[in-house]
Every structure is written in structure tokens, then in C-alpha cells.
Amino acid sequence: MNKTRLAALAAVVVAAPLGLAACGGDDDGAVTLRYAFWDDNQRPALEAMIEAFNEEHPDTTVELEQNPWDDYWPGLDTQFAGESAPDVFWNHVSRFPTYADSGVLLPITDRIEEDGLDTSIYPEDLYNSWQFEEEQYGLPKDWDSIALVYRTDMLEAAGIDPATVDDLEWNPADGGTFVEFLQKLTIDANGNNALSPDFDPENVEQYGLAQASATGQTDWWNFAVQNGCELQSEPWGEYTIDAPECVEALQFTADLYNEWGVSVPAEVTNQPNGGEAAEQMVAGNAATVMDGSWMLGFYRDGLEPGTWAVADNPAGPAGSGSVINGLSNAIYAGTDHPDEAWELVKFLGSEDAQRIAAETGSVWPGVSSLNDAFAEYWSGQGVDVSGFQTAAEGTTVGYPLSMSDAAFGTAALDEFNQVWLGQQDARAAAEAVVEIANAQ
Amino acid sequence: MLAPSIIGFALFLITPIVVVVALSFYEWNFxxxxxxxxxDNYRELAGDERAMQSIGNTFYYVLLNIPIQTVLAxxxxxxVNSKIKARNAFRxxxxxxxMAMPVALGVIWRWVFDPMNGALNRFLEALGVDGVAWLTDSTWAMPVxxxxxxxxxxGYTMLFFxxxxxxxxxxxxEAANVxxxxxxxxxxxxTLPLLRPAMxxxxxTSVIGSFQVFDTIHVMTAGGPDGATSTLNYQIYLESFTQRSAGYASMLAVILFAIIALITLAQVVFFRKRTVYDFS
Incomplete structure (x- = not known):
């Protein structure tokens, strides 16, 4: 059997169940575009943007297709294979290299030029992160960073002045003021905190911190970046998480669970099937979470106004940054309607569209001038979100770019889950992950 | 009359099998x-610790599952075959x-086994026993x-008995009583000899079903901790849909197919003797 025929046949087998419902015909110039995304919290903002898009493009109907993160990517892969992928979709830096390399993304460099698009409205790094071999493959949709989200009511009960939270420091040797802060917020059934000699670690009612991340982005990557670990030798390069500063950060993360006992146990929060960190905080099991800006809406909807706030990340030996990242809107190379899809992507990348997302507090906009609109929405909710901007300006590292992201992600989750459980050595785990990820 | 069923059989069974066997000789990322x-895919298997572990896990799961389930059923x-009250209700x-959805049940059982707030550990606590982290402990996860x-x-197996x-x-x-x-x-x-066909x-069917277990694992542990509950069928899913190694995953699927075929053949040979009784 020759290759293309096998591919076509395999594609039909793989995608038949997904693709059958996806056939849309277009009469009289009306076009239906499919737009895929994963974060259902952002649906209202997307719907509002599409409504605004339709004012100028009444003949283009946009259908939203939402799948949660874990199902989103296998779904897209099989739809690419079956040539039935959505016309426009959210793209993530972790998947971008493989997609760009395999030709499923539509290059938009020429279109940007023809339409005279002003791309200086986006931060340069953010815009450039969607380039591959001299071609642009998407327009920035948003950016995100990590900051320390905390429960003001729990700090008050522990007698901690919220003004001190921005200046916490940690170090791998004795934990620093950050660990002391978390110890004060870790309370047992008798009301003793973790600094008290009477503290009962077997009966903890409230932990200082909850950590849970399927990628590392909201748990150990924070400490890695703050300890000078860059995760990769360079964008597209090898993973370097077995470097001493990285292993130290991994060990510190593990210590928060096992040595200091201030983090909700890994038995509860290990991903992908454990509880989410934000859920632990909303449920009252944890006082703080180092979480992504995209989660703000979850805290707003889950907690009473005035009972939570955002602070700067703690500073490690190398600074207080985090990994920064962004999403783009991308076009499927096999779309039947490239012109209409480009119009949609162009609109979604415009100031008009992103103002809608910013003003509803959905996500930090890709258009720099709108950051204030986002911050204003949240200050109207009584939350100062400047911690995310501080994190983005600090010693940051971009989301790792690699063709072997999938191998890295799986190996890291397998190995580090065991480290958090106290059943595996941090250095051995890091070496095992690097060996698998760099072998590809 | 047969034609429609043959079309379905060819389209949805034979074609995918042929494609999977063919794909097992290819490398494909979708x-x-x-x-x-x-x-190459077959040669890689022996050195793939995770895949070998998943084959071991699969047999471990089948051995935990089948004897208990069969005896209980x-x-x-x-x-419920005896003359007890309300036996239909019991059935x-x-x-x-x-009859319930496995995924929904998996979610509920995950709550039951939650180490901090789960019903099981709360119950054990009331009895003064320390619970364990059922689903993140590599010793307990598979038995759970x-x-x-x-x-x-x-219950379903019980119906056939x-x-x-x-x-x-x-x-x-009656004759035996006399x-x-x-x-x-x-x-x-x-009873036992005459149950041979049912057995x-x-x-x-239950051995084949348990070699193919997926949904409970996907919902409750996603193959973790550290691969302890990743069966061969789950490994196929991970390889294809998280690693994009569709060719390698197809090879694993062929292996799973071969294992099931051999074991089923062995069962048929073992049970073939003296299965037919004629009371007419």
C-alpha cells in the first residue's frame, strides 16, 4: 500500500467518528467557520467578539467548538489527519513547533503585508513566538503569567499583614520568609500553626499552599525560574532541567510537600487526576496558590468578593519571575475558506476585539495598550492584578519551545509526581526526564 | 438480508484492523x-520499559479481576436462583x-477514594483506622x-450463570436427593459440570473485556502513579494521543490483539472437552 493511500485510509478510520458532523455547505456566499478553543471560562468573551465581527461580516457564521485541554489536542490531531480540522483555532506554544513543522498551519505573512497590518501593537516577543522558518503562523490572542493568589480572610485569621506578601523571599537552604509565611498559614485541627511546637502534622485542616500542574507551569517552573533555571538551553534547544539550579528548585518544590509540610499533599493534587490547586483554595484547604492569570475568573466566581487578592511572586535567589506564555489564533492550512478565516483571525487580533476580552477581565490582551483595561476591570472587582505584570517584567522565561514537548510533558509528570510524593529523588527524576525528552 | 451487516462488519471492523496492522510498520504522527x-516498532518494544510494564500490569489486572468476579457472580x-424473597429485586x-455509565461511576468512585475528603477514608477514620492515598499509591491503585x-x-456476569x-x-x-x-x-x-457452556x-467475554479495560483507568488514575495502572490498552491511548506515535501505538494494538487471541484460543481448547450434554 503506498504512503498517501495509507495515510488517507488511516485518516478516515481515525477521524470518521469526529468528522461526520462537520460538513457544512455554503450557498449564496454565506460561509460557516468553525472556531475551536479549550477554556470554557472564555466563552462569553468569545461570543461577544464574534457578535462584533458579524457586524462587519454578516455573511460569515462562526461556530464555537469547545473541548477541555486534555481532549482538545488529541481531537485536533485526529481532525488534521482526517482533513476535517476547524478553520480557526486556539494555538498553544507547546504544540506550535510540531504543527508549524508538519504544515497544518496556514502561513499568514503575506496577508499581514497585503493588509498593511500594524504588528507593533503586540509585544515583540509575543508576536515573534508564532514564527517558524521566516513565516508567521498566527496573531497573538493574549498573554499570561503566574502570580501569588491568596485568601485575605485566612491571612487575617493568621495575623499576617497583606502588605508584607509582595516582599516574600525563598531560598533552597532554610526556605526563607516565604516558607515561614506558609507555615503560619498551615493550621492543624487544634488551631496550631506549623511553627507551633504543638503542631500536629497528621491533622492539618488548612495548608499554606496548593500546587497542581499538569505541565509544571504553575508549580515547579515558578521556583525554577526564580532560581535561575531556564528549562531549555535556548528556544527549540535541549531541555536542561538536570542543571543544578533546576534540581535545587525541584527539591524545594518537593520540600514544600514533604520537608515543610505546607503544601496540600501530593496524594491529593498530583495531576492529571488529582484536585486542581484553585479548587483547593476555593474549598478552604489552602491559603495561597501560585496561579495563572487565566484563572482569575475562577476565583471571582468561586470566592466572596474581598476575600482574595493577588500579590507578587516570592523572590528566589534569581528573582521573582515566572514563565510567560501566550496563545494565538491560528488558521488550518486545509480550510475551504482561507480568506474568511483570515478576516476572523485579523479581527480577533485587533484592538477592537481584544478590548472586549480585556474589559470583561477574561485574559490579559495580546495588544499591549489594552493591559490597563484588563487591570481596570479587576480593580473594579477589588483585586489588584499588577502581580502578573510584575511577574512578566521580572526574570522571566518563555514557555519551552520544542518538538519533543509531548515526550517531555509525559516523562516530567510521571517522574515528578513521584518526587512530590517523596518516593523519588529530584536529581534522578530530572536526569530521567532529560534523557527521554532529549532522545527524540 | 446479510448484506447490510457484512458492510458494517467490513467497514467498521475489518478495515480498521487491516489499517492498524499496516500502520504498525510505519511511523506516523497524524x-x-x-x-x-x-x-522497527516491534524491535523497540523489548527495550520500552513502560510498554513492558503495561503488559505486566494488564495480566496483573486480569488476575485481580477475573477470578474474584467469576466466583462472586x-x-x-x-x-438469586434459590427461593428467597424479593429475588427479582436482587437480580x-x-x-x-x-447499566450505569462507566465514566460517571469512575468520577464517583474517585470521590469515594479521595485521600482527604473521600467517603472511604472518612469512614476508616471514624473506625480509628488510618486510610491510604488509594489512587496515588502504586501498591493500592490497581487493586482499587x-x-x-x-x-x-x-451483576452482569451473574446473569449468564x-x-x-x-x-x-x-x-x-431430585434424583441426587433420592x-x-x-x-x-x-x-x-x-451444577458445575453443567455450567460449563455458561462458564x-x-x-x-470477561477475559477479553478485562484485557481491554480503559474507561475506569482513564477517569480514576490516567495510568498513574508512575505507570502503575497503565494497562496495554491504556498505553495504546497514551502513545497515540499524547505522544502522537500512531505507528508505535498500532504495533501495541497488534500485540494486544495477539495476546487476546492466544488466550481465547487456549480457553476454547481447555473447555472444548465434554461441553455438550443432551437431556432430550
């Missing part, structure tokens, strides 16, 4: 054209878990998964 690699069938209750599936499928029991002519027991045979003697000399059917 996105680019498949690349022929000959037997048989006992339940004997129970329905035992079959209910099988197996017990959930035993709970779910025992029940049908088998009711097909045994009552006069055999001869003064004890109840256990009757069970081993009459063959139950074992073949």
Missing part, C-alpha cells in the same frame, strides 16, 4: 505522511452498576481499579 519503518447467581440491583470493575460487572443454572433440569437434583447426595456434592457433580462464555 500530521505528516506515514513513513515505512519495517519491523456464580455465588450471586446461586443466591435488578446486582445488574444496575453494569480492579475492585471497582468487579463491582461493576459482577443464572441463565445457565435455569437450563439445568430439576430432575437431576440418592442422598449432599448439597456440596450436588454442586460439584451436577466458557463468561470467561471468554
Amino acid at each position: 500530521l505528516s505522511a506515514p513513513e515505512f519503518v519495517g519491523l 456464580l455465588l450471586l447467581a446461586l443466591g 435488578v440491583i446486582y445488574v444496575l452498576p453494569w 481499579i480492579a475492585s471497582v470493575n468487579v463491582w461493576q460487572y459482577t 443464572l441463565a445457565g443454572l435455569q437450563a439445568i433440569p430439576a430432575q437431576l437434583y 440418592d442422598g447426595a449432599s448439597k456440596p456434592y450436588q454442586f460439584f457433580q451436577i 466458557l462464555f463468561v470467561l471468554i
Whole structure:
């Protein structure tokens, strides 16, 4: 059997169940575009943007297709294979290299030029992160960073002045003021905190911190970046998480669970099937979470106004940054309607569209001038979100770019889950992950 | 009359099998054209610790699952086949878990086994026993998964034994009673041998089913901790849909198919002797 025929046949087998419902015909110039995304919290903002898009493009109907993160990517892969992928979709830096390399993304460099698009409205790094071999493959949709989200009511009960939270420091040797802060917020059934000699670690009612991340982005990557670990030798390069500063950060993360006992146990929060960190905080099991800006809406909807706030990340030996990242809107190379899809992507990348997302507090906009609109929405909710901007300006590292992201992600989750459980050595785990990820 | 079913059979069974076998000789990431690699995928298998572990896990799961489920189902069938009150109600209750959605059940069981707030550990705590982290402890995770599936499928398995029991002519027991045979003697000399066809059917279908376990694992542990609950079928999913190694995953699927085929063949050979009884 020759290759293309096998591919076509395999594609039909793989995608038949997904693709059958996806056939849309277009009469009289009306076009239906499919737009895929994963974060259902952002649906209202997307719907509002599409409504605004339709004012100028009444003949283009946009259908939203939402799948949660874990199902989103296998779904897209099989739809690419079956040539039935959505016309426009959210793209993530972790998947971008493989997609760009395999030709499923539509290059938009020429279109940007023809339409005279002003791309200086986006931060340069953010815009450039969607380039591959001299071609642009998407327009920035948003950016995100990590900051320390905390429960003001729990700090008050522990007698901690919220003004001190921005200046916490940690170090791998004795934990620093950050660990002391978390110890004060870790309370047992008798009301003793973790600094008290009477503290009962077997009966903890409230932990200082909850950590849970399927990628590392909201748990150990924070400490890695703050300890000078860059995760990769360079964008597209090898993973370097077995470097001493990285292993130290991994060990510190593990210590928060096992040595200091201030983090909700890994038995509860290990991903992908454990509880989410934000859920632990909303449920009252944890006082703080180092979480992504995209989660703000979850805290707003889950907690009473005035009972939570955002602070700067703690500073490690190398600074207080985090990994920064962004999403783009991308076009499927096999779309039947490239012109209409480009119009949609162009609109979604415009100031008009992103103002809608910013003003509803959905996500930090890709258009720099709108950051204030986002911050204003949240200050109207009584939350100062400047911690995310501080994190983005600090010693940051971009989301790792690699063709072997999938191998890295799986190996890291397998190995580090065991480290958090106290059943595996941090250095051995890091070496095992690097060996698998760099072998590809 | 047969044509429509043959079309379905060819389209949805034969074609995918042929494609999977062919793909097992290729490297394919869903996105680019498949690349022929000959037997490379098969050669890689022996050195792939995670895949070998998953084969071991699969047999471990089947051994945890099948004996308990089969014995329990048989006992339940004997129970609801006797003249107890409300036996129809019992029959329905035992079959209910099988009728429910496995994914929904998996989510509920995950709550039950939650280490901090789960019902099981709360209950143990009330008894003064320390619970464990059932689903993140590599010793406990697989037995927990197996017990959930035993709970779910025992009632369904019971139905086949029940049908088998009711097909045994009552006069055999009457004759045995006249001869003064004890109840256990009757069970081993009459019931069990005559259940042979039912047993063959139950074992073949439930062994195949348990080699293919997926949903409970996906919802409760996602193969973790550290691969301890990743069965071969789950490994196929991980390789294809998280690693994009569709060719390698196809090779694993061929291996799983071969294992199931061999074991089923062995069962048929083992049970073939003396299966037919004629009471007419």
C-alpha cells in the first residue's frame, strides 16, 4: 500500500467518528467557520467578539467548538489527519513547533503585508513566538503569567499583614520568609500553626499552599525560574532541567510537600487526576496558590468578593519571575475558506476585539495598550492584578519551545509526581526526564 | 438480508484492523505522511520499559479481576436462583452498576477514594483506622481499579450463570436427593459440570473485556502513579494521543490483539472437552 493511500485510509478510520458532523455547505456566499478553543471560562468573551465581527461580516457564521485541554489536542490531531480540522483555532506554544513543522498551519505573512497590518501593537516577543522558518503562523490572542493568589480572610485569621506578601523571599537552604509565611498559614485541627511546637502534622485542616500542574507551569517552573533555571538551553534547544539550579528548585518544590509540610499533599493534587490547586483554595484547604492569570475568573466566581487578592511572586535567589506564555489564533492550512478565516483571525487580533476580552477581565490582551483595561476591570472587582505584570517584567522565561514537548510533558509528570510524593529523588527524576525528552 | 451487516462488519471492523496492522510498520504522527519503518516498532518494544510494564500490569489486572468476579457472580447467581424473597429485586440491583455509565461511576468512585475528603477514608477514620492515598499509591491503585470493575460487572456476569443454572433440569437434583447426595456434592457433580457452556462464555467475554479495560483507568488514575495502572490498552491511548506515535501505538494494538487471541484460543481448547450434554 503506498504512503498517501495509507495515510488517507488511516485518516478516515481515525477521524470518521469526529468528522461526520462537520460538513457544512455554503450557498449564496454565506460561509460557516468553525472556531475551536479549550477554556470554557472564555466563552462569553468569545461570543461577544464574534457578535462584533458579524457586524462587519454578516455573511460569515462562526461556530464555537469547545473541548477541555486534555481532549482538545488529541481531537485536533485526529481532525488534521482526517482533513476535517476547524478553520480557526486556539494555538498553544507547546504544540506550535510540531504543527508549524508538519504544515497544518496556514502561513499568514503575506496577508499581514497585503493588509498593511500594524504588528507593533503586540509585544515583540509575543508576536515573534508564532514564527517558524521566516513565516508567521498566527496573531497573538493574549498573554499570561503566574502570580501569588491568596485568601485575605485566612491571612487575617493568621495575623499576617497583606502588605508584607509582595516582599516574600525563598531560598533552597532554610526556605526563607516565604516558607515561614506558609507555615503560619498551615493550621492543624487544634488551631496550631506549623511553627507551633504543638503542631500536629497528621491533622492539618488548612495548608499554606496548593500546587497542581499538569505541565509544571504553575508549580515547579515558578521556583525554577526564580532560581535561575531556564528549562531549555535556548528556544527549540535541549531541555536542561538536570542543571543544578533546576534540581535545587525541584527539591524545594518537593520540600514544600514533604520537608515543610505546607503544601496540600501530593496524594491529593498530583495531576492529571488529582484536585486542581484553585479548587483547593476555593474549598478552604489552602491559603495561597501560585496561579495563572487565566484563572482569575475562577476565583471571582468561586470566592466572596474581598476575600482574595493577588500579590507578587516570592523572590528566589534569581528573582521573582515566572514563565510567560501566550496563545494565538491560528488558521488550518486545509480550510475551504482561507480568506474568511483570515478576516476572523485579523479581527480577533485587533484592538477592537481584544478590548472586549480585556474589559470583561477574561485574559490579559495580546495588544499591549489594552493591559490597563484588563487591570481596570479587576480593580473594579477589588483585586489588584499588577502581580502578573510584575511577574512578566521580572526574570522571566518563555514557555519551552520544542518538538519533543509531548515526550517531555509525559516523562516530567510521571517522574515528578513521584518526587512530590517523596518516593523519588529530584536529581534522578530530572536526569530521567532529560534523557527521554532529549532522545527524540 | 446479510448484506447490510457484512458492510458494517467490513467497514467498521475489518478495515480498521487491516489499517492498524499496516500502520504498525510505519511511523506516523497524524500530521505528516506515514513513513515505512519495517519491523522497527516491534524491535523497540523489548527495550520500552513502560510498554513492558503495561503488559505486566494488564495480566496483573486480569488476575485481580477475573477470578474474584467469576466466583462472586456464580455465588450471586446461586443466591438469586434459590427461593428467597424479593429475588427479582436482587437480580435488578446486582445488574444496575453494569447499566450505569462507566465514566460517571469512575468520577464517583474517585470521590469515594479521595485521600482527604473521600467517603472511604472518612469512614476508616471514624473506625480509628488510618486510610491510604488509594489512587496515588502504586501498591493500592490497581487493586482499587480492579475492585471497582468487579463491582461493576459482577451483576452482569451473574446473569449468564443464572441463565445457565435455569437450563439445568430439576430432575437431576431430585434424583441426587433420592440418592442422598449432599448439597456440596450436588454442586460439584451436577451444577458445575453443567455450567460449563455458561462458564466458557463468561470467561471468554470477561477475559477479553478485562484485557481491554480503559474507561475506569482513564477517569480514576490516567495510568498513574508512575505507570502503575497503565494497562496495554491504556498505553495504546497514551502513545497515540499524547505522544502522537500512531505507528508505535498500532504495533501495541497488534500485540494486544495477539495476546487476546492466544488466550481465547487456549480457553476454547481447555473447555472444548465434554461441553455438550443432551437431556432430550
